Structures are given as structure tokens and as C-alpha cells.
Amino acid sequence: MIPRSILCLVFAFLCIFPAFPQNQKNRRNGPNEEDDDIPQRIGAEQMMRAHAAAYPGIISRVEYRNGDWAVLLREKWFYHADGRLLPEERLPEAESYARQSFYSYFPGLPPWREPRGEQAERLKNILTERRTNPPKRDPSFYDTLWQARSKDEAAANLVHIKFLGKIFAVHRDLAARLQKIDSLIEEAAKADSGIRRWIDGIGSIGAWNWRNVAATASRSYHSYGAALDILPKDLQGKATYWQWTADKDPEWYKVPYSGRWNPPLSVVKIFERYGFCWGGKWALFDTMHFEYRPEILLLYGMEVENP
Numbered sequence: 001m002i003p004r005s006i007l008c009l010v011f012a013f014l015c016i017f018p019a020f021p022q023n024q025k026n027r028r029n030g031p032n033e034e035d036d037d038i039p040q041r042i043g044a045e046q047m048m049r050a051h052a053a054a055y056p057g058i059i060s061r062v063e064y065r066n067g068d069w070a071v072l073l074r075e076k077w078f079y080h081a082d083g084r085l086l087p088e089e090r091l092p093e094a095e096s097y098a099r100q101s102f103y104s105y106f107p108g109l110p111p112w113r114e115p116r117g118e119q120a121e122r123l124k125n126i127l128t129e130r131r132t133n134p135p136k137r138d139p140s141f142y143d144t145l146w147q148a149r150s151k152d153e154a155a156a157n158l159v160h161i162k163f164l165g166k167i168f169a170v171h172r173d174l175a176a177r178l179q180k181i182d183s184l185i186e187e188a189a190k191a192d193s194g195i196r197r198w199i200d201g202i203g204s205i206g207a208w209n210w211r212n213v214a215a216t217a218s219r220s221y222h223s224y225g226a227a228l229d230i231l232p233k234d235l236q237g238k239a240t241y242w243q244w245t246a247d248k249d250p251e252w253y254k255v256p257y258s259g260r261w262n263p264p265l266s267v268v269k270i271f272e273r274y275g276f277c278w279g280g281k282w283a284l285f286d287t288m289h290f291e292y293r294p295e296i297l298l299l300y301g302m303e304v305e306n307p
Contacts, residue, residue, distance in 0.1 A: 044069040044080035046299065047102060054275075054295035054304070058145065078141050085141035098135035098218065105277055105296050109265060112256050115283070123253040123283065127246045130215040137218040146171060146224035151210040158208055158225050166205040171225035174292055177274050178228075180307035184270045195264050203233035214243055227291040228276075235261050240287045253283065260287050272297060275304045 045062075048069045052059045061072040066088075070079045078085055083099035090097070115123055148154035148171075158169040163182045170178060189195040208225040212218055221227035231240070238261040239245045245252035260280065268278045275294035279286030294304045 042083075042102060042299070044082075047083070047295075048080055050295040050299040053298050055145065073141065074144055074147075076144060078144075084138060086138055087140050090138055090140065096136075097138045100137055100141070101218075103282065103296065105281060105293075105300050107272075107300070107302055109257070109281060114256070115253050120253060124250055126284070127215060127243060134216045135218055136216070139219040142219065142221075142224065146226060148224050151223075154208070154210060154223060154225065163205060163228075164199055164202055164230075166202065168205055169208040169225060170228075171208075174226060176307045177292075181270055181274050181276075185267055188266060188270070192264070192266065195267060198264055198267065201232045201234070202230060204231050205229065206231075221291040221293075227289060229288045230263065230290070231288050232261060239285070241289075242284045242286065255285075260285060262287050272302060273305055274307060 045064070048062050048071050052062045052071055055073075059071045059073050060075075063070055063072075065077070066079070068079045068081065070077050076087060078087055079091060081091060081094045083102060084094055084097050085100050086094055086097070114120075143149045146154070147157060157171050157173075159172045159175050160167055160169050161175050161178055163178055164185065185195065185199070189199055206229040207222065207227065209220070209222040211220050211223060213220045222229075239252070239255045239259055240261045242252055245255060249255075262280055263278075268280070271278060271290050275292050275297060276290040277293045277296055279289035279291070297304055
């Protein structure tokens, strides 16, 4: 999806729009909290240009039109709409949709700080709030991006690949990218016994699954075949997904990095190099999860390469 000229686009993009990532480095807890106001803190033009830079063969124009920033995605205009990414026909009902998950993300793993006070109280209550009032994001933008408006349409875009010894279905546009990641991880494992043990300890890898994000009414990236869940044979008592932990412990947010099952950070960097974000950097942690979100990496000053 991303041509080799992307590095030039990244350079130009960062020269024009450097402010948001730099300002956000001083936030107390670096990992994403999936705060609903993150799309508000990112400027509308920044968000739309980040998408255009990430998908240059699919998004053909970025314009300020009808009082808002918009992108032309597969010949259809989508508007920023206060972070909701809506087609023109959905704008009158914008307030009925939650903002898209456009989260903060940083090159390194932020230092661990246990949430306290107001932040701790918010995280403690977030699962109950979501199950009571599941956030509903309009899927039109990403359905159009991935050409997956239904389960059958999504399935038509899938191919099966072998990745770290497991076979599963992914979106066809990501097959070469994941195969490159696979080859780099396997090559790194030859010199790093820790990576080799991690690969040998993998129990399953799940990718395409037409469903919503747990405790939401919003489409999961797994529905597009654009996300992976890598689980070990044995978690050895460690946490991997915040909701699983929250179901057992109301203070799940106090689990430090050392109490979570994490892939080697060198593996995470390989995924990031080719456009995938890792859920282990989120406050609502999901350490088994990788999703293809090059627009987020570009916004935060990280390079994305082609396979």
C-alpha cells in the first residue's frame, strides 16, 4: 500500500505538522488511554493528511471543504467531523457516533507509572461504562478503505499466509508486508535466543474475524484482516488483555509491564517498521495485538517502509 516515495512524504508531512507529537510527549502516562478527546487534540488537517500520507494510492485528495477538512477516499468524500470520519450523508447524525480510535503512540515504551487519582478512577470504571453504553463508531471510512462493507466482501479480500509457523487469513494488501516481517523476525531469531524462545512459545495467531471490539458497538480491525493476535502456549500467570484482567481484578490498571506477557521489543520494532502498532503501548493494554495503522505511526514521526 505504501510506495517507497513515502519517506519523502513523511519528511514533508513532519516539517509541516510537527507540533502535536512533540507537545504530547509530556503527558503523564504515555500509553494510549483511548480517551475520546484524543481526536480533538489532533488537528483536523493533521489527521486527514496523516491518512492521505499513509494510503497515497487510495486517498487521492485532501481539502478543506464545506467548513471541514476532508479526504477523497475511493472517489467518496469523508469529513473529519470532530474525529468521527464521516461521509457527507452521515454528517447530520454526527453526534450519534463516537470519535474514531486515533490514539497517541510513541517510538519507545513509555516509562511505567502507576495510574493514580482521577486517572485511576477513570480506568477503574471504564469497563462498566463501556458495557453499559458501548461506544459506536461509524464504520464507513474503514469499510471503504479496506473494501469490506460486509462479512462476505471482507472475506473476498483475504489470502492465507504462513507467519511464524502458523497459517491464517489476512487482507491481501498486507500479505507481502507480513511475510517481510516474518522473514526479519526469523532472521533476528538466529542471533537472539530470546526471540527464538518467544517464537517457539507461540500457541496461536488469530487475524481475520468479523466482529466488533469487545465491549463496544464498533467494528474491530480484525474484521478487515488488518490485525493479529499472537498468544503464547502458556501465559504463565501474566496479563495480556486489559478486559480479561479487569474481569478478575478491578485494579487491573496497576499491572506493570513486568506483570504482562510481552513480545520482545525488537520484534515490536520490526512490526512498527512496516506499519503495525502494538497494543502493549496502550493503557488499555492488549499485548497480543498488532494492527496496521501507518497513519498513526507517521503522525508520531516514525518511518514506515515498504516490503
